[in-house]
Amino acid sequence: MTATSFVFPHTFVPWFRAVAPYIHAYRGETFVVGMPGELIAAGKLNSFVQDLAIMHAMGIKIVLAHGFRPQVNEQLAAKGQPARYSHGLRITDAVALDCAQEAAGQLRFEIEAAFSQGLPNTPMANATVRVVSGNFLTARPVGIVDGVDFQHSGLVRRVDAAAIQRAIDTGAIVLLSPFGFSPTGEAFNLTMEDVATSTAIALQADKLVFVCESAGVPEDPNDPESPVDTELALADAERMLASSPPYPSPKEAMFYLRHCARACRAGVERSHIIPFSVDGALLQEVYTHDGIGTMVVDEKLESLREATSDDVGGIIALIDPFERDGTMVKRDRNEIERDIQAYTVIEHDGVIFGCAALFPYVEAHTAEMAALTVSAEVQGQGDGDRLLKRIEQRAKSMGLESIFVLTTRTMHWFIKRGFQTVDPEWLPEERKRKYNWDRRSQVLVKRLT
The missing domain is CATH 3.40.1160.10 (Acetylglutamate kinase-like)
Incomplete structure (x- = not known):
C-alpha cells in the first residue's frame, strides 16, 4: 500500500x-x-x-x-x-x-x-x-x-x-x-x-x-x-x-x-x-x-430558529463528531426526538450548522443550556454567540434568573461570556442526581438579571 x-x-x-x-x-x-x-x-x-x-x-x-x-x-x-x-x-x-x-x-x-x-x-x-x-x-x-x-x-x-x-x-x-x-x-x-x-x-x-x-x-x-x-x-x-x-x-x-x-x-x-x-x-x-x-x-439564508421534528437528523449529524471525541455526552435519537422543542438551531440553505438546548428547572429559577454545538466548518464566525443570546432570551421569557452549563473542555469560552464557575453542589436537586461525578464536568452559571 x-x-x-x-x-x-x-x-x-x-x-x-x-x-x-x-x-x-x-x-x-x-x-x-x-x-x-x-x-x-x-x-x-x-x-x-x-x-x-x-x-x-x-x-x-x-x-x-x-x-x-x-x-x-x-x-x-x-x-x-x-x-x-x-x-x-x-x-x-x-x-x-x-x-x-x-x-x-x-x-x-x-x-x-x-x-x-x-x-x-x-x-x-x-x-x-x-x-x-x-x-x-x-x-x-x-x-x-x-x-x-x-x-x-x-x-x-x-x-x-x-x-x-x-x-x-x-x-x-x-x-x-x-x-x-x-x-x-x-x-x-x-x-x-x-x-x-x-x-x-x-x-x-x-x-x-x-x-x-x-x-x-x-x-x-x-x-x-x-x-x-x-x-x-x-x-x-x-x-x-x-x-x-x-x-x-x-x-x-x-x-x-x-x-x-x-x-x-x-x-x-x-x-x-x-x-x-x-x-x-x-x-x-x-x-x-x-x-x-x-x-x-x-x-x-442563515436562519436562527426553534427546532422541529424535521431537524432531528441534522442535529444528530452535527453533534455526533463531538460525542465521539468525548467533548459532549452521548445523546440517543429517542432522547433528542423527545426533547426537540428544547432545541434552537442555526440553519443555512437547508443544512443545520449549529444547535443548543434549554432545559428549565422552574422551581430553582434556572435552566441548563446543553448541546451547544457549532459545526467545525463555520466555527469562529459568531454562531455560538448567536445561539447563546437566543437561549438567554428564551430563559428570560420563562422568568428564569440564570442559566448554567456543564463542560469539560470549553469553560474558557463560557467564562469570557459572563459565566462563573460554581461547585456542583449548586445544581438544582433534580439535576444534581443526574450529575456524572466520574466525568467531573465543570459547572458554570450566568446570571440573567
Whole structure:
C-alpha cells in the first residue's frame, strides 16, 4: 500500500460526507447557468462542462445560456469592422448580426461536442448527457434609445418555459444561444445575461448562476481588492446598484449584480456571481457552505430558529463528531426526538450548522443550556454567540434568573461570556442526581438579571 492510498480515505471520506447534504438538497432542482463567451475564449470550456455534467449526474436540472461577446468582436475585426456599444449594449447592424450568427453556430457546435466527451479516466466517462436547443425565446427590438438606433439588438419578450421544462424533465440539458426571433421571423441579437435572467424568472428556477470574469462583489465597493461578500441580501444589492455607474464593464461584478437583483425581485431564490478563473468554482459554490463567489438572496439564508421534528437528523449529524471525541455526552435519537422543542438551531440553505438546548428547572429559577454545538466548518464566525443570546432570551421569557452549563473542555469560552464557575453542589436537586461525578464536568452559571 502506498502512502497516498493510505492517506486518501482520511481526506476523501469526510469531504464526501460534508457535501452529501447539498447533494440531497439540490436533487431535482433547476439551475440556470450563464456562461460568457470569455470563458470559452479563456480555454475553460471542457473543465466547465465536466463540472456541469457532474451536477447533472447528481440530479440537478440544468439550463445553460452561453454568450459570445469576444467571438463576435473577433469576427468583426476579421472583417475590418469596429465593435460598437452604447448604454451597455451592442449596436447590432447587418454585419454584426452576420458575425453573431456565425459565432453562435460555432459555439453551439463546440459546446455540444464538449458534452459528448466520454474519455476514460475523466469526469465524462460513462456520462450520457443529451443537449437540447431550439427557438425557446421570443424577442423584441431594443429600438432607438436617446437617439441611438440599436438596429438588430433585442430584448427577451417571452420564454417558452413549458417547452424548456419538458426538456429538462426528460433529463436533457437545455442550451440557449443569445438569439431570439420576433413573431414575424426577424432575428435579434440578445445578451446572455438577459437570456439567463429571463429564463430563470420564467422557470422560477432555484438558482441563477453567472460564471464570469469577476470574482464576486467586494465587501467594500470602493476597494475592488477587498474580500468577496459571500452572501448579499437583495436590499443591500439594490443600495449598491443605486450608487454605482449605470453601465459597468462586463468584467465588473456590478454588471452581473443588476441581473441577479432582477432575478431575486422576480422570485428566483438565489443568484450567484462566481469566477471562471478558479478551477471547479461552480462545484465549490454549489457544494460548500461558504462557496467561492457572491450569492444574492431576497433575505439572509442563515436562519436562527426553534427546532422541529424535521431537524432531528441534522442535529444528530452535527453533534455526533463531538460525542465521539468525548467533548459532549452521548445523546440517543429517542432522547433528542423527545426533547426537540428544547432545541434552537442555526440553519443555512437547508443544512443545520449549529444547535443548543434549554432545559428549565422552574422551581430553582434556572435552566441548563446543553448541546451547544457549532459545526467545525463555520466555527469562529459568531454562531455560538448567536445561539447563546437566543437561549438567554428564551430563559428570560420563562422568568428564569440564570442559566448554567456543564463542560469539560470549553469553560474558557463560557467564562469570557459572563459565566462563573460554581461547585456542583449548586445544581438544582433534580439535576444534581443526574450529575456524572466520574466525568467531573465543570459547572458554570450566568446570571440573567
